Amino acid sequence: MDDKGEKCKEVRDILVNNKLHTAEGEKDSDEASCSADNNSTSKSLNSSFHDDLSDDENICRSPQKSPVKKIQPARVESALPSDEDFQFKKPKFRKKKFIFHPFVRNSEGVCVPDQDREPVEVTIPEQLAASYGLYIWPSAPVLAWYIWLNQDQFVGKRIIELGAGTALPGLLAAKLGADKVILTDSLRLSHCIQNCEEGVQLNSLSEKVTVQPLTWGRFTSSTLKLRDSIDFVIGSDLFFDPEVFEPLIVTVSWLLDNNPGAKFVCSVQERAADWSIESLLLRWNLLCSVQQPKNFLKGTGINEADLTGNHQIFLLHIWKK
Template sequence: MYVWPCAVVLAQYLWFHRRSLPGKAVLEIGAGVSLPGIMAAKCGAEVILSDSSELPHCLEICQQSCEMNDLPQVRVLGLTWGHVSQDLLALPSQDIILASDVFFEPEDFEDILTTVYFLMQKNPEVQLWSTYQVRSADWSLEALLYKWDMKCVHIPLESFDADKEDIAESALPGRHTVEMLVISLAKDSL
């Protein structure tokens, strides 16, 4: 099973912040193999893993990751970005939303931020911790963040030791193109 560099960097960020995670409500969106969510659960967070409800195979992979890591308490939930479902409506307030390389296709950006904004309305203090791999200088979240009244802080990878060659005991091809973001509601919207 291949784990993308973005997932490894986000897991490294979680490990760096492991002392603040016990008891936190954490939702991973677009979880895939769920490395960041699994790391958060192993650090004591109350985790829900989610991937598209339209992709049952992805949800099975999330479930398998929980089983392989002996985490029966972690819930797996089908959430499709941009769709208001009963599962989305029933989600409890979250403290942290994790998103590893979900900003892959520009046509998905608005749906992702719509879902995140809905969750931020439940808890205006929630933060989206996201990593993504820069694929094009033409793709930007800035206009959409402004539209949704969100702000973004770029986190330097070296600030949490994620720029080293030996991160997760492997060389990460293209790791220099991975960005770490913390997105939250803009102060004036709180």
């Protein structure tokens, strides 16, 4: 190769090398820019979670500081329950007071205040605990209002309340002039029995109200003594589980059989459209009628929803054929 050819080759090699260096420089510059942008974005996001991360990132990006600190992710507090969440906590006890103002119905059937009589107050012991019988469910005030608005039917009568729990309807009936009231609940629910006894003491009704255990579907010597001693059987929200339907109906049937002329009045919260007691009523020779709260609240100025809320609650009247 002559000198001219060798010079051409040297020039070509120099141009190619310069082009490669230029491309690599641009690539390095782009990567550095991209890395800087990513680091900036990461810093902005992480700072919104944990301010302590900003110093770590500055150390990581600074070539003057060594060694490089590893960035720790932001800590998120665990939502898992601790041992304290599983420790038994004593239920909160509180007293709830219900005040019923006297009324008279005018010629149009509208209730107007009766200024000649004092309001009737019922104090109910209630515990905010995971137990059905210690809490005032919406059905109880519905039945209590029925008794209040139809109090003439219960004056001088002998009444037994099944599954009483907090016993609002039974205690109200006693204050309205019932001759005798028996509050009952399951023998296995001693805390409910004690709650009933507490309610009797709070309302000073020990002279006319007694408390005794009564388990549905089972008959003890104390249950057998209830023959010819009852005019009304009452209860609120007793049909809360299909498993108790038959034992409850058996008990109601026995009480009505052994107390001729007695009736069963119960407030019911509908929990499932396919729950039914029709076959049990037929089996035990019982008749039934349904009454909506709006019917007995007519003329009071009380809206049905004020008592029932978003629940479907109605009254069942049951008697023997």
